[in-house]
Amino acid sequence: MKITVQICSGTACYVMGGAELLSISEHLTPDELEQVDIKGIMCLGLCENYNPNTPYVKIDDEIIKNVTIETLTERIRLAIKAKAEK
Amino acid sequence: MNITNKINNLRKSLGAEIISLYFADKLEIEIDKTPIKRAPKNRSSLRCCTYKDRAMYRYRLLSLMGIDIEKEDDEYRSISSFAKEALQRNQIDHKILTVIDIACASCQQNTYMVTDMCKGCVARPCEENCPKDAIQIINNKSIINQDLCISCGKCEKVCPYNAIIYSPVPCEDKCPVNAISRNPETGKEEIDYDKCIYCGRCTRACPFGTIMERSQILDISKQLKHKKNPVIAMIAPSIIGQFPGTIGQIIYGLKELGFDYVYEVAVGADITAQKEAEEFIEKQKEGQPILGTSCCPAYVESVKKHVKTFEKYISHTKTPMAYTAELAKKEHPESTTLFIGPCIAKKYEGTNDQNVDYVLTFEELSSFFLALKIDLLKLEEAKYDTIDATIEAQRFCINGGVAAAVKYYLNKTTPDIEINPYYINGLDKKGLKQLEIAANGKLPNNLVECMSCEGGCLSGPGVIVSPAVSARKLVKPT
Incomplete structure (x- = not known):
């Protein structure tokens, strides 16, 4: 089973920095890419009232907030490592 | 700066707040609460204190409503009264930018500086390569004479310890026509509109968000609603x-x-x-x-x-x-x-x-x-x-x-x-x-x-x- 990385592409997440996350595959190695399934998804419904925590990403069942390309890369690596240790 | 940063996102979300209040017929009633809601008492502040944060929200809201802050800075007035005025306007004037002077951090001039990483080495490539003899070694440390320095940056490039850094004034640094400069009396940046080409780079270069557009979002909201x-x-x-x-x-x-x-x-x-x-x-x-x-x-x-x-x-x-x-x-x-x-x-x-x-x-x-x-x-x-x-x-x-x-x-x-x-x-x-x-x-x-x-x-x-x-x-x- 691959790790699923779902990048929220609701309008709020997208315009608050989520768009940049769509280039995540360029920041991972081919090996790492083999182990993840990256996709944009519909609004997760977490962005009410201009909260400053956008953009959101869901890695498997965990929701992370305020994601940047750097933090996302790191989180994906951690998830891959955690899975390997299991 | 990265395109996704707190200043850029703040403008988007404050703009959205103005628009949504307007469409809900609550702009004039609610807008004065926005700075307080955004910078509540018991939260860490973005600047020196909560009150400065609130003042900044006020000016950002004003510029997003298209107010010319340099001209109409009447601190006695409520944001709501400015909103009312903005909604009555039918025309847009040529002055599309506005400077929030209290946001300006009065950055030091564009300069090259020698940091403490300088080891006062024997090769002294900074001194050797300076075309203006602006570098002297005093007490085994490199010192740049700012009166002679022409900011060519040669010393920065040749230092083997990366001990010399360039510290820009971001808005001035990005302006291609020297249209923005520090007023020596106030210490704040000002735009010379006889030189300004409206490229907008200063608005995105300043990490304090000092230079704002006078937005037309309210004018357009009005057109769309009524x-x-x-x-x-x-x-x-x-x-x-x-x-x-x-x-x-x-x-x-x-x-x-x-x-x-x-x-x-x-x-x-x-x-x-x-x-x-x-x-x-x-x-x-x-x-x-x-x-x-x-x-x-x-x-x-x-x-x-x-x-x-x-x-x-x-x-x-x-x-x-x-x-x-x-x-x-x-x-x-x-x-x-x-x-x-x-x-x-x-x-x-x-x-x-x-x-x-x-x-x-x-x-x-x-x-x-x-x-x-x-x-x-x-x-x-x-x-x-x-x-x-x-x-x-x-x-x-x-x-x-x-x-x-x-x-x-x-x-x-x-x-x-x-x-x-x-x-x-x-x-x-x-x-x-x-x-x-x-x-x-x-x-x-x-x-x-x-x-x-x-x-x-x-x-x-x-x-x-x-x-x-x-x-x-x-x-x-x-």
């Missing part, structure tokens, strides 16, 4: 990749916002390219050595103010925005027209074009989608209310795109005339010099394509998405 006449959105080609979903979904989203028609500005770009090709042939026949493109308003303004010798070589062809607006007003004479693009200089151009009523950036458009909770991915698709534009015209928004489109039309009619463009990709001091050289007839080329933003409109100050991401969605020519 509609008397049709409202037309004209979308620049660089919309590509700025929002989630397809172009069709964005058009549908604009109609959900209340726009009656959505025009593709690339249609105007086709007219620009075609007419510029005709003008090119004409000028070649007349013996004029070079023709400058005319679609980038910041570059045109820079020529008018700083390279007057090149002015006569600029094409008289109108911009894609102007042709599109002309078409819109012809097809719907009673309509209100709004250009939506990546550009701040277009706001200035818009105030000089009677067919263009308002101008928004993509960033400001995003505030509308946020305020009215329009989730683009969930929408159906709609089509532009204009004819299809060519791929060449849609590629107007990238470096090389304009010259390529002119060439495309030239090849159609007169393939025997050779076009040899010179590209100024991102107008800086060197680019201005090149324009001067071109005016003196010393360039071997016969067309100058100049774009104020490096990479073209996709890198404009009003974009939401970095060009590295958005450019991927651009259609390749066949």
Whole structure:
């Protein structure tokens, strides 16, 4: 089973920095890419009232907030490592 | 700075708050609470204290409502009273930027400095390479004499310990025409509008968000809410990749916002390219050595103010925005027209074009989608209310795109005339010099394509998405 990385592409997440996350595959190695399934998804419904925590990403069942390309890369690596240790 | 940063996101969300309060008929009642809600008592502050944060919110809200802060800074007045005034206005004036003086951090001058990492080495490459003998070694440390230093940066490059750093004033550093400088009396930055070319770089360079646009979001909200006449959105080609979903979904989203028609500005770009090709042939026949493109308003303004010798070589062809607006007003004479693009200089151009009523950036458009909770991915698709534009015209928004489109039309009619463009990709001091050289007839080329933003409109100050991401969605020519 691959790790699923779902990048929220609701309008709020997208315009608050989520768009940049769509280039995540360029920041991972081919090996790492083999182990993840990256996709944009519909609004997760977490962005009410201009909260400053956008953009959101869901890695498997965990929701992370305020994601940047750097933090996302790191989180994906951690998830891959955690899975390997299991 | 990265395009996603707290200042850029703050503008979007505050803009959205203004719009949503207005649409809920609560703007004048609620807006004075916004600074307090955003900077509540028991939370860590962004600046020195909560109260300064609140003051900053106030000024940001005012500029987003289009108030000229430098002129109308009456601290006795409520934000609400400014909102009321803004809603009564029917016209936009030429002064499209405003400086929040209390936001300005009074940065030190652009300087090279020697840090504590200096080991006072024996080779002393900094001293050796300084062309002005501005570096001395005192107590085994390198010292730069700021009176002699010309900021060439040679010492920074040669130091083996990276001990010398460049500390810029970000707004001044990014301004290509020295239009922004520190007022020695107040210590705050001021814009000299006799020099300013409205490129908008300072607005995105300042990490304190000191320089703001005087936004027209309220004027447009008013048009959309209390509609008397049709409202037309004209979308620049660089919309590509700025929002989630397809172009069709964005058009549908604009109609959900209340726009009656959505025009593709690339249609105007086709007219620009075609007419510029005709003008090119004409000028070649007349013996004029070079023709400058005319679609980038910041570059045109820079020529008018700083390279007057090149002015006569600029094409008289109108911009894609102007042709599109002309078409819109012809097809719907009673309509209100709004250009939506990546550009701040277009706001200035818009105030000089009677067919263009308002101008928004993509960033400001995003505030509308946020305020009215329009989730683009969930929408159906709609089509532009204009004819299809060519791929060449849609590629107007990238470096090389304009010259390529002119060439495309030239090849159609007169393939025997050779076009040899010179590209100024991102107008800086060197680019201005090149324009001067071109005016003196010393360039071997016969067309100058100049774009104020490096990479073209996709890198404009009003974009939401970095060009590295958005450019991927651009259609390749066949």
